[in-house]
Amino acid sequence: MHATDKKLAERVLHAVLYEVCAMALLVPLAALVMDKDIVHMGALALMMSTAAMLWNMVFNALFERLERRFGWRRTASVRCLHALGFEGGLVVLLVPLAAWWLDSSYWQAFLLDLGFFAFFLPYTYVFNWLYDHLRARLVARRRLAAVVE
Numbered sequence: 001m002h003a004t005d006k007k008l009a010e011r012v013l014h015a016v017l018y019e020v021c022a023m024a025l026l027v028p029l030a031a032l033v034m035d036k037d038i039v040h041m042g043a044l045a046l047m048m049s050t051a052a053m054l055w056n057m058v059f060n061a062l063f064e065r066l067e068r069r070f071g072w073r074r075t076a077s078v079r080c081l082h083a084l085g086f087e088g089g090l091v092v093l094l095v096p097l098a099a100w101w102l103d104s105s106y107w108q109a110f111l112l113d114l115g116f117f118a119f120f121l122p123y124t125y126v127f128n129w130l131y132d133h134l135r136a137r138l139v140a141r142r143r144l145a146a147v148v149e
Contacts, residue, residue, distance in 0.1 A: 011060065015053040018127055023049055026119060033115070034102075044101045051093050059086050074132065083124040087117055 006014070023045050031041040063082055072078050091113055099109035 006064075011057045014060070014131060015056040017131070018056060018124075019049040019053050021127065022120065022123060025123075026116070029119075030116075034112070036102075044098065047097060047101065048094050051097065052090055055089055055093060056086070059089055079125055079129065082128070083121055086124055087121055090120075091117070 023042075027042050027045045028038060030036075030045070031038040034041060063085065066072065067074075067078070091110075094116075095106060095109045095113050098104070098112055099106050102109065102112070104112075
């Protein structure tokens with residue numbers, strides 16, 4: 001099984017794990033930095049998370065098509081391209097949402113998003129690296145178990 005051979009259920013699991021881990025780290029920090037109630041920031045995070053999960057599934061499916069078409073391997077450069085593309089798409093989706101929810105200007109929402117970007121860029125890289133390595137180990141273990149049976 002190749003790293004790009006994922007069914008919808010696994011894509012959903014990947015996206016949910018990504019968002020849950022990120023929210024657990026980011027919501028308390030954002031509430032503190034923005035001097036907002038944690039519930040208010042949590043609600044924004046939930047809205048942003050929902051949009052990001054949908055974008056995650058769409059973007060990863062498209063990116064994996066590019067990987068197959070061009071024969072890319074998941075090198076550090078390809079992972080950086082993946083993280084930059086994913087986060088760039090989120091800026092377009094999430095700045096208007098943050099401006100509306102926080103009743104702020106697009107500029108202020110963009111600055112907030114830059115802070116999120118500073119968090120999510122390395123987070124995206126590390127999360128996906130860990131996920132891929134843990135997935136490869138699980139797939140190898142399943143193959144071994146099938147051979148032994």
